[in-house]
Amino acid sequence: MKWTRRRFNPNTLRVEQVPLTRKEILRSVALRVFWVGAIGATSVWLFDRVFQSPADRARDREIAFLEDQLEGMREEVRTMEQAMEDMAQRDDAVYRVLLGVQPVPEHLRNPGIGGVDRHAALRGHVHSEEVADLKSRIASLQRSMAAQSKSLDEVTSMALEYEDRLESIPAIQPIRNDDLNRMAGGWGYRIHPIYKVRKFHYGMDFSAPEGTEIFATGDGVVVKVKRLYNGYGRHVVIRHGFGYETLYAHMSKSLVRPGDRVKRGQVIGLVGSTGTSTSSHLHYEVHKDGVKVNPAHYYFNDLSPSEYEAMLEASEGETQSLD
């Protein structure tokens, strides 16, 4: 190719081919390179816009799929956060109140983490913000779950002990006494039936025919079965744990032996009039930490509040005990 251009010569009135100067050549080359480049780039760009390669399409589908998944996970995390909150609330408002324990302090349930940006490595991408948010919410859920799990362990062990305690504390009347008419003498000063002097009566007497069944008033272990010719006569002592013992006196017959484990409501003996007693009855005592206490306060399992009132009134009258 020859680098020339046509020029009109006014002297000869003819069009002549003249060689290009070096500068003109460079400009011409640069211009061509520019156009080739511009047209080429535009074509590639257009082609890319109109016709995607299969790989591009697959990648786009993949991104859409991941975005969809991300949205789904965000939704799931939100649900878990809600469930976690419900659980914490139930723990504080129900279990802990029921068992009489302090609520878990907020700082234990939501231990904060401060300082460093834990998601620095995630920065600089289109979805950085969302992924970082999701990650920190999951981390916070994990911490809450650990705290909640610890709290539930504590509540569970307390509930187990509580259940044990509920079953062990004397809580029913020692004989069948639905209409409360078997209550003969209660706690307090009474005229002693034999000595005829005012004496403190440390238990409660239930008058009943000989042979009436006597129930253990709480779960426990029989620690004493004894026959005396005066005082309590044939009597049984049950140790319930948690500081409680109960004593059943004047039995005609005992149906347990020392070391026996008994359940609340189990028949442990029959009513009689052995020992210092004027007629067939059961003398019942409740001991708490070695001190005799008023059994009237330990029938909460089978007395309604009004029956309890009636029973208190009946047991507090200046009646004579049967001892």
Ligand SMILES: [Zn+2]
């Ligand atoms: Zn008595």
